[in-house]
Amino acid sequence: MTALRSGAGARVVARRRVSSESRRRALGLTLALPPVLLLAVFVGIPVVLAIGFSLGHNGGLNSTIADIGTGTHSATSWWGTGQAYVDVFTDPRFLRDLGVTVFVTVVSTLLVIATSLAIALNLRLRGGRLATVFAGLAVVPLFIPVVIASWAILTFYSADGFVRTAFALVGLEGPTWxxxxxxxxxGSVWTSLPFATLMATSGLQSVPDAMIEAAKDAGASTRSIVTRILVPLAGIPLVIATTFTAIGILGQFTVPYFTGPNAPTVLGVDISKYFQAFNRPQESAVMAVVVFALASGIAFVYVRANFRSAKKEGRI
Amino acid sequence: MRASLFGRRATSLVLFALVAVFILGPLLWLAAHAFATSWTYPSLLPEGLTFHWWSVVFSDPQLAASVKNSLYFSPLTVLVSAIVCLPAAYAFSRFEFPGRRVFLIGLFATNAFPKMGLFVSMASLFYGLHLMNTIAGIVIVQFIGTVVFMTWIPAAAFSSVPRALEEASRDAGAGAFQTFLRVTLPLALPGILVALLMSFLASFDEAQGTYLVGAPVFMTMPTEMYSLVLNYPKQVAAVFAILLSIPSVALLLVARKYILGGRLAEGFQIR
Structure with a gap:
């Protein structure tokens, strides 16, 4: 009797658990859906439209822009046409600007990561007041609107800016940047430094002191502590910092628009120029897809690094 | 030994000075222009000091309107974003459901497409939905930039609350809601605060999308800044730049502790 009752009770509990489990799943999904749906509508649909437009699908919501724009190609097969891509990739100006974009992205990202790593290592290994102020200083740009930052940097390095003034004081002709x-x-380094610094300091801070002490006791030099222990253990935050920085710089508009030359320029500015000034919206869409493809490649590295660490720690 | 120590100290001081000039120099140089009568190269100091440019900004109805618009749209966007995203952040942290990871990555991936390239098709979509030149349209376009902050950072904050504490509270007889209100929420609050702050900055800073959807009916401070730089004397733009930086600097002082404490960094690791 008691056995029977407890068995029935267990079954009821089990059934209840199953139903509450699936209820929790449904609740979780319902709570998570609003932002996902909003982004799907207001970013997802435009992305699909832009990719379709770049392939010559000029109907539907693309029809207005296709009518207004010049040099627009229409789809010739079910998947579209690659003609706009041919136009863009045979345009010497695009190839030059693609080169500039990649150059700016690579150089700025390297500078940002090197600087933020130096600041974080200084804080981790030497510490002290100066190191803390250093790290705090590098975070300041996070709170300055990019428009202001770009313009401030332009005036600072312009022909009548501070750098040239400082050079003139000692009788030298300074560079006009x-x-x-x-x-x-x-400008890219300036605006990207805070995020990378935060990631690097937090990553290095999470390496246990005992590990560094042990390595020191075993006679390891500072150099090998940095390259063998600190940097590998803080690998994931550093990868995140690198990918975020690179993606941000790759598609940026404001900094190059304000501080850069008219030509050559980066693709973020070209996208807006080809759309507005040259009235060639389809080519502008093609460029956006190219930047998107490059950014996705970088994002893939980030996601893979994250998954690998999650697996190692048994989080998934 | 002593000499090398001194040398190292000197190098780090020089490096520090370089970084300080690199970071703060442009800001101070710009800020100084707001009080200058005129300033010609190669003089290190301006010809004179004046508050004239401040009165120019405050007496210009168009610029005043943009200040008002900015102070209206950004809090509204943050509020909407919090209502929409915070429950989702909780779900991402505490519930297991199909598509969870794909959604999380998807929310991030929207940042990979260059905004400039989206605005073309976004414009046709907004026209189709009659959102052009509307308050809702601007809130939506600014909301897009806040989603990553408002989901990822709070999700990490909720995850960092130990489950044992929640279970202890339930064992002590508190209901699920009470546990959330009394235990989970207070512990996750610093992370949520950082998310609110980052969202405010993202929305306050947003220029291209707001211009596309709002101009010329609704101009905000960043969109006004674009035309200001081209059409007004340098000093007026400098005054405006200072005004535009006040909210963010104020927020920096409030949340400095949490952001430097790693709340922001933690938020961007997939869990």
Whole structure:
């Protein structure tokens, strides 16, 4: 009797658990859906439309822009036409600007990661007041609107800016970096530094002291502590910092628009130029897809690194 | 030994000075222009000091309107974003459901497509839905940039609350809602605060989308800044730049502790 009752009770509990499990799943999904759906409508649909437009699908919501724009190709087969891509990739100006974009992205990302790593290592290994202020300083740009930052950097490095003024004080002719690609790199580094610094400091801070002490006791040099222990253990945050920085710089508009030259420029500016000034919206869409493809490649590295660490720690 | 120590200290001071000039120099140089009568190269100091440019900004109805618009749209966007995203962040952290990871990555992946390339087709979509030049349209376009912050960072904050604490509270007889309100929420609050702050900055900073949807009816401070730089004297833009930075700097002082404490960094690791 008691056995029977407890058996029945267990079954009821089990059934209840199953139903509450599936109820929790449904509740979780319902709670998670609003932002997902909103982005699907207001970003997902435009992305699909833009890719379709770049392939010559000019109907539906693309029809207005296809009518207004010049040099628009229409789909010739079920998947579309590659003609707009041929136009863009045979345009010497695009190839030059693609090169500049990749150059700015690679150089700025390297500078950002190197600087933030140096600041974080200084804080981790040496510490002290100066190191803390250093790290705090590198986070300041996070709170300055990008429009302001770009413009401030332009005036600082322009022909009548501070850098040239400082040089003139000691009787030298200083460099004019305003409206050059160098200013774009400076601006990109300036705006990207805070996030990378936060990621690097948090990553290095999570390495246990005991590990560093042990390595020191075993006679390891600072150099090998950095390259063998600190950097590998903080690998994931550093990968995240690198990918975020690179993706941000790849598609940026404001910094190069304000600080950079008219030509050559980066693709983020070209996208808007080809759309507005040249009235060639389809080519602008093609460029957006190209930047998207490059950014997806970088994002893939990030997702893979994250998954690998999650698996290692048994989180999935 | 002593000399090398001194040398190292000197190098780090020089490096520090370089970084300080690199980061703060442009800001101070720009800020100084807001009080300058005129300033010609190669003089290190302006010809004179004045508050004239401030009165120019405050007496210009168009610029004043943009200040008001910015202070209206950004809090509204943050509020909407919090209502829509915070429950989702909780779900991402505490519920297992099909598509969870795909959704999380999807929310992030929307950032990979260059915004400039989207605005073309976004414009046709907004026209189709009659959202052009509307408050709802602007809130939506600014909301897009806040989603990653408002889901990822709070999700990490909720995840960092130990389940044992929640279970202890349930064992002590508290209901699920009470446990959330008394235990989970207070512990996750710093992370949520950072998310609110980052969302505010993202929305306050948003220029291209807001211009596309709002101009010329609704101009905000960043969109106004674009035309300001081209059409007004440098000093007026400098005044405006200072005004535009006030909210973010104020918020920086409030949340400095949490952001430097790693709340922001933690938020971007997939769980």
């Amino acid at each position: 305003g409206y050059t690609t160098i200013a774009v790199v400076i």
